[in-house]
Amino acid sequence: MDDSDTRTKLLDAAEELFAEKGFAAASLRAITGRAGVNLAAVNYHFGSKEGLARAVVRRRLEPINRERMARFAAIRSGGRPDIREVLAAFVEPPFLSCGRDSRVPAFVAMISRAFAEPENVMQSHFFELMGPVWQEFLGLAAAALPDLGRDELFWRLNFVIGAMSHAMRCLDRLPPLEGFSAVSAPDILARLMPFITAGMEA
Amino acid sequence: MDDSDTRTKLLDAAEELFAEKGFAAASLRAITGRAGVNLAAVNYHFGSKEGLARAVVRRRLEPINRERMARFAAIRSGGRPDIREVLAAFVEPPFLSCGRDSRVPAFVAMISRAFAEPENVMQSHFFELMGPVWQEFLGLAAAALPDLGRDELFWRLNFVIGAMSHAMRCLDRLPPLEGFSAVSAPDILARLMPFITAGMEA
DNA sequence: GTCTATAACTAGATAGAC
DNA sequence: GTCTATCTAGTTATAGAC
Numbered sequence: 547m548d549d550s551d552t553r554t555k556l557l558d559a560a561e562e563l564f565a566e567k568g569f570a571a572a573s574l575r576a577i578t579g580r581a582g583v584n585l586a587a588v589n590y591h592f593g594s595k596e597g598l599a600r601a602v603v604r605r606r607l608e609p610i611n612r613e614r615m616a617r618f619a620a621i622r623s624g625g626r627p628d629i630r631e632v633l634a635a636f637v638e639p640p641f642l643s644c645g646r647d648s649r650v651p652a653f654v655a656m657i658s659r660a661f662a663e664p665e666n667v668m669q670s671h672f673f674e675l676m677g678p679v680w681q682e683f684l685g686l687a688a689a690a691l692p693d694l695g696r697d698e699l700f701w702r703l704n705f706v707i708g709a710m711s712h713a714m715r716c717l718d719r720l721p722p723l724e725g726f727s728a729v730s731a732p733d734i735l736a737r738l739m740p741f742i743t744a745g746m747e748a
Numbered sequence: 749m750d751d752s753d754t755r756t757k758l759l760d761a762a763e764e765l766f767a768e769k770g771f772a773a774a775s776l777r778a779i780t781g782r783a784g785v786n787l788a789a790v791n792y793h794f795g796s797k798e799g800l801a802r803a804v805v806r807r808r809l810e811p812i813n814r815e816r817m818a819r820f821a822a823i824r825s826g827g828r829p830d831i832r833e834v835l836a837a838f839v840e841p842p843f844l845s846c847g848r849d850s851r852v853p854a855f856v857a858m859i860s861r862a863f864a865e866p867e868n869v870m871q872s873h874f875f876e877l878m879g880p881v882w883q884e885f886l887g888l889a890a891a892a893l894p895d896l897g898r899d900e901l902f903w904r905l906n907f908v909i910g911a912m913s914h915a916m917r918c919l920d921r922l923p924p925l926e927g928f929s930a931v932s933a934p935d936i937l938a939r940l941m942p943f944i945t946a947g948m949e950a
Numbered sequence: 951g952t953c954t955a956t957a958a959c960t961a962g963a964t965a966g967a968c
Numbered sequence: 969g970t971c972t973a974t975c976t977a978g979t980t981a982t983a984g985a986c
Contacts, residue, residue, distance in 0.1 A: 552969080552970085565866065566866055566867060567866060567867050568770070568772060568865055568866055568867075568868070570770060570772035570773040571772040571867070573960080573961065573962085574961080574962065574963090575960085575961080575962095583970085584969095584970060584971060584972090585962095585963095585971095585972095586963085586964075586969095586970075586971070586972085587969080587970070587971095588962090588963090589962085589963060589964070590969070590970080591969090594962080594963075595961095595962065595963090655866075658864070659864050659865060659866065662860070662861050662864040662865075662914075662917060663770055663861060663864075663865065664767065664768055664769060664770055664857075664861065665768060665769050665770075665773070666770070697929060697931075698939065701915075701931075701936065701939040701940075701943075702939070702943055704914060704915065704918060705911040705914065705915065705939075705940060705943045705944070706911075707914060708910045708911040708912070708913060708914025708915060709907040709908075709910040709911045709914075709947075710910070711910060711914065712864075712906060712907065712909060712910025712911075712913065712914070713906065713907065713910060715864060716906060727899060729899075729903075734903065737900065737903040737904070737907075738903075738907060740950045741903075741904055741907045741947040741948075741950055742907070742947065743950070744946045744947050744949070744950035745911075745943040745944065745946050745947040746943075747946070748942045748943055748945070748946035754951080754952085775978080775979065775980085776979080776980065776981090777978085777979080777980095785952085786951095786952060786953060786954090787953095787980095787981095788952075788953070788954085788981085788982075789951085789952070789953095790980090790981090791980085791981060791982070792951070792952080793951095796980080796981075797980065797981090951986105952985105952986085953984100953985080953986075954983105954984095954985080954986100955982100955983090955984095955985100956981105956982085956983085957980105957981085957982075957983090958979100958980090958981085958982100959978100959979075959980085959981100960977105960978080960979065960980100961976100961977080961978065961979075962975105962976095962977090962978095963974105963975085963976090963977105964973100964974085964975080964976105965972105965973090965974085965975095966971100966972095966973095967970105967971080967972085967973105968969105968970085968971075968972100
């Protein structure tokens with residue numbers, strides 16, 4: 547599993563190119579070229595382009611979701627949850643994981659795009675992996691804000707996810723407005739949390 | 749310019765397929781097949797797939813942006829702007845335009861994805877068309893919230909855009925949580941406005 | 951303006967040697 | 969496990985008849 551491993555080189559190159567060009571536009575020839583491995587290695591190690599994409603998503607999303615679930619469990623073991631805590635448990639892990647590996651920002655931006663893209667192989671796998679996390683997030687948010695109607699809660703959490711995933715895309719490439727200082731993942735996170743907390747409590 | 753016009757049939761079919769599959773995955777064969785016109789008509793009328801994509805974006809985004817600019821001008825002619833008014837001038841037009849044509853929700857979702865997608869032909873055209881609108885939006889928001897630092901304002905507007913564009917994607921296809929009542933564009937808008945207003949004023 | 955036919959290219963996948 | 973060579977099928981784009 548070291549970096550010179552063909553499997554790992556393929557995962558790294560695919561992650562970069564899916565982030566840069568999207569799933570459909572990143573060809574296996576471009577991926578194997580960047581990885582410095584043979585074209586046929588994709589089918590040998592992952593079966594297909596789709597199998598490679600699923601492995602790319604799983605490699606980084608599973609640890610992030612494990613951390614989210616651990617934090618949800620910790621909140622559940624306390625008393626009535628605080629909405630700020632619940633939001634932080636969901637939102638912080640992807641941003642904080644950026645500090646552990648310089649490749650993570652590209653992945654985080656890519657997964658956010660996979661979420662936005664239509665009819666996509668990566669998207670369906672993403673939804674499978676997110677299912678249990680969603681359920682916990684929704685349940686704890688409802689416990690934290692018991693006076694909010696179910697539909698109102700649902701939509702507000704969707705707005706949280708929209709703001710978060712757009713912020714995640716900004717990790718990789720800033721939006722088209724210029725003249726602003728570049729910022730790190732913790733900086734964006736520090737600005738995002740008050741915004742979504744206020745929105746949830748509106 | 750009636751619906752039986754080849755140009756219009758192509759624009760409609762391309763809009764649908766770009767929304768369903770994304771730009772790269774929607775082939776000209778699929779588009780011309782759905783439109784019921786000949787494959788070569790794309791090059792005759794639009795020059796290339798890229799030209800078709802640009803025309804799809806322009807057709808609906810230009811009227812939406814004209815409405816935004818008119819509302820910004822109205823706000824400018826008053827006294828110190830209210831942040832709620834400024835946000836509404838930017839956010840409402842795409843949602844309200846959904847009521848005027850049943851094809852608009854698919855377009856609105858598509859344009860939001862084009863914004864999220866990387867290195868994309870549609871994205872570069874989208875940014876060109878949005879440039880002046882961005883500048884006005886940023887300037888008026890700064891006037892409405894003069895105590896907010898420039899970077900803080902910038903990031904909060906980005907969170908607004910994230911929440912809005914995710915909501916726009918929901919117009920076309922609901923997120924993976926089930927059991928919620930389907931809602932119309934005005935319903936989503938009515939829930940979105942208090943959320944982002946609270947976030948901006950946090 | 952619309953068609954057929956095809957050029958020129960790229961895609962993902964795989965067979966089989968090593 | 970890794971390579972070369974190739975297959976099959978898809979892509980955009982265009983030339984030229986009508």
